[in-house]
Amino acid sequence: MVASMHQQESCIDDKVAVKSDKNLWSFEFFPPKTSEGFANLFARIHRMITNLHPAWVHVTWGAGGSTRDSSLELAIRVQKGILDPSVPFESERMHPERETAGCDVCLHLTCTNIETSVLDATLERAKRAGIKNILALRGDPPRGEEYWIASDVQFQHAIDLVRYIRSKHGDAFCIGVAGYPEGLTNDTKENINTDLGFLKEKQDAGAKFIVTQFFYDVDSFIKWVRRCRKFGITIPIIPGIMPIQNYNSFRRMCNLCRVHLPTELLNLLEPVKMDDAKVKEIGVLFAEQTVARIRAETDIRSFHIYTLNLERSTTQLVQAADAPYGRASTPPLVNASSNAKSPTANWPTVSGREMWDEFPNGRYGDPRSPAFGELDGYGASLKVPPADARRLWGAPVDEEDIARLFTAYVEGKLACIPWCDIPVWTETLQLLPSLLRLNRPKSAGGKSWWTVGSQPAVDGIDSSDPTFGFGPSNGFIFQKSFVEMFVTDQEKKDLVRAIESSSAPVTYFAGTSDPSQFETNVEVNGINAVTWGVFPGKEVAQSTIIEEQSFRAWCEEAFAIWREWELLFPPSSATHKILRSIHDSRWLVTVVHHDYKDSNALWELLEKV
Structure with a gap:
């Protein structure tokens, strides 16, 4: 399959609108920090597109536009199917004869610290490359807000970005926005209603779909979806799923994003937190249960996976949730420290070459790894407000x-x-x-x-x-x-x-x-x-x-x-x-x-x- 043989629908809202009981998956990737990591990510994305058939792929945009060039290169390569690192990147002047398995891309854009000229150039290049989908985000200012001055005063919030793209490009792009099932600050009724009001304004400004922050409290997510619908938010909601890769990074990211952790999940993880293999196993099974519950209690069939540029957990989740798709229940979670047979023992395996960097990565992991460096690819920050x-x-x-x-x-x-x-x-x-x-x-x-x-x-x-x-x-x-x-x-x-x-x-x-x-x-x-x-x-x-x-x-x-x-x-x-x-x-x-x-x-x- 080459880039020209994409699914008939290129826009995310059209893809989601197709009635089917099958799961629709999207995978998120970020530009690695090293050239070797970048080259290995191309091979990883090619495998995952070929083997798992995501409906589209997300490419993140670092804080303050810090990964602008590398994000755009990655997005264009994936869209056009130029995933051979030996082929020089020439933006729109690529090599059709070298195309492999392309996939529709949703390019993230943040409005903080971005100038209008840069935004215009990025959107024009994305359009020429055939990229139809944009996720419009406010993004975190690259410094303390009190003394931070926006590069362009017209871009202060995500809705400003939505309105600008619509005014300049009409319907050339399908624009998505972020959703926060547990609220941007806390889950008081007043704050949730305020957040829903902002989300409704984004929909009214032209947003066509919502991708949520990752979560582990499924009850809260389902309640939030129902609140959205009652509030008049009708566009597709795509839940963000982040399989747990490593206990310490999991706790760190949940703390950073203020994500609530169910007691039953923590009770399962705590006894095995030093065994990354068991932590991953629990993470995949919990993610599969999350997908199954959402399918059973809502009409949602589209799911976004925060891959963290890793492959094994995403592969196991997709294969397990799709075989057979639509089942209403999954194997029960067990205490992984017991002697019971692993509930994932019969899942399809992932070859050794796809697992080589699956153990802890981070500040001093393997620089060849696509996951080397940041936890999520968004760039340097103080990690606290x-x-x-x-x-x-x-x-x-x-x-x-x-x-x-x-x-x-x-x-x-x-x-x-x-x-x-x-x-x-x-x-x-x-x-x-x-x-x-x-x-x-x-x-x-x-x-x-x-x-x-x-x-x-x-x-x-x-x-x-x-x-x-x-x-x-x-x-x-x-x-x-x-x-x-x-x-x-x-x-x-x-x-x-x-x-x-x-x-x-x-x-x-x-x-x-x-x-x-x-x-x-x-x-x-x-x-x-x-x-x-x-x-x-x-x-x-x-x-x-x-x-x-x-x-x-x-x-x-x-x-x-x-x-x-x-x-x-x-x-x-x-x-x-x-x-x-x-x-x-x-x-x-x-x-x-x-x-x-x-x-x-x-x-x-x-x-x-």
């Missing part, structure tokens, strides 16, 4: 204040800092004396080296260990100790000299906000696994890899977060100035000690600097 940020971190005015914040976080007195949006992990307690020595202000006997990541050395601990374990049971986990921290230029030089004069196997990466300033003692293309697991009957899983691509991607994001924090405050304020000064002057350095049998080696080296 501006008001919460100011409440949590106050208004520091000098480096001593900054050091005290990092120290408080390491001690567990702060729930988060701008670079780490969850409390410190249990494993960090083993490093507490060393981390306090690094982070404390110099006036308190510390080094004022501000850490944003670390781990202790581990030599073959059980994979079910509650602190260090991950993956299937009966495996063994290994870790090299590492630390990443912000230091001054002189401190970076002193640290590098200490590493170079040491006979121990130590490597480092160092960079600043200027991408041209980069240093390392790692050979070109050197791969450096710092966490890996060995499991029965499986290949070694390297869940954490630190190498140049991954470090550069994280370094760029880490310094962007200093800017995000800075812009919570007036430009003339002392806080704004100190945060800008740190952004401009400090280095981010990651140091890895390769002797994973010596738990003190790294920290003794740092103490000598």
Whole structure:
């Protein structure tokens, strides 16, 4: 099937309007941070289109338009079926003879921090490429709202984007908007009615469909759909389903998006939260039950999957929900820690090449993975609303204040800092004396080296260990100790000299906000696994890899977060100035000690600097 052989209907509202009892699926992808991840995503999308036949694909648009070019390239390639990474991207001038399995695309657009000229150019290119569907979003401002100035004052809310596209392009695009079953703020009756009023205004302005934020409380979703219909919202509602991939990322995203978690789901996950294979299994089965309930209690047959650029869970969900489609019930969820046979044991399997990056990805995952980097591809942010940020971190005015914040976080007195949006992990307690020595202000006997990541050395601990374990049971986990921290230029030089004069196997990466300033003692293309697991009957899983691509991607994001924090405050304020000064002057350095049998080696080296 090539791009020219799409389903007869290209617009999402027309697709959904076709009466059928079959499930209609859409998959969401975001542009990866690395070129290798991008190339591997093309292959993944091609497989998923060929094997799972989604009705359309969503491509996200990073915060403030941060992924504008890569989002548009990905959208055009998918629409035209040019998923061979060896074919250069030439926008509208592609190669029809190289087309494979294309799929209709819904391109996301956010109106925050976007200029009219950029929006016009994007819409024209999308139109020429045959893209008919747009999801119009407000998007989060790329900084604190109080001191953020919109690039174009006519684009303040999603409805402004809907109206503009309609006025400029008529019916050339099928425009969708976002829906929030649990409300944008909280689920009080007053707020829900306000949210529904905004949603109705978007419909009246020309929106043709609604895609919801992901949710796990199915009762609340069904009640919300009924409220929408009573409120006069008649356009199709497409529920957003996000299969659970990893316990920590699941809790983090739910906290970030203020998604309610049913007690029964948490009770199932808690006993197996360190076993990613079982967490995924529960996540797929819960998602299948969600689809089945929605089918049984509403007339909805279209479902949107937040894939997080991963493949296995989406494949298993679609195959299970479609075989046979429309069944009113699914196998009961069981406690995955029991000895009962897995309820998913007879599901279709996914080949090994499609599973290679299914274990934890994130800041230092495998840079070849399409899922490398952000949890959702929306770009760097403080992960908390501006008001919460100011409440949590106050208004520091000098480096001593900054050091005290990092120290408080390491001690567990702060729930988060701008670079780490969850409390410190249990494993960090083993490093507490060393981390306090690094982070404390110099006036308190510390080094004022501000850490944003670390781990202790581990030599073959059980994979079910509650602190260090991950993956299937009966495996063994290994870790090299590492630390990443912000230091001054002189401190970076002193640290590098200490590493170079040491006979121990130590490597480092160092960079600043200027991408041209980069240093390392790692050979070109050197791969450096710092966490890996060995499991029965499986290949070694390297869940954490630190190498140049991954470090550069994280370094760029880490310094962007200093800017995000800075812009919570007036430009003339002392806080704004100190945060800008740190952004401009400090280095981010990651140091890895390769002797994973010596738990003190790294920290003794740092103490000598």
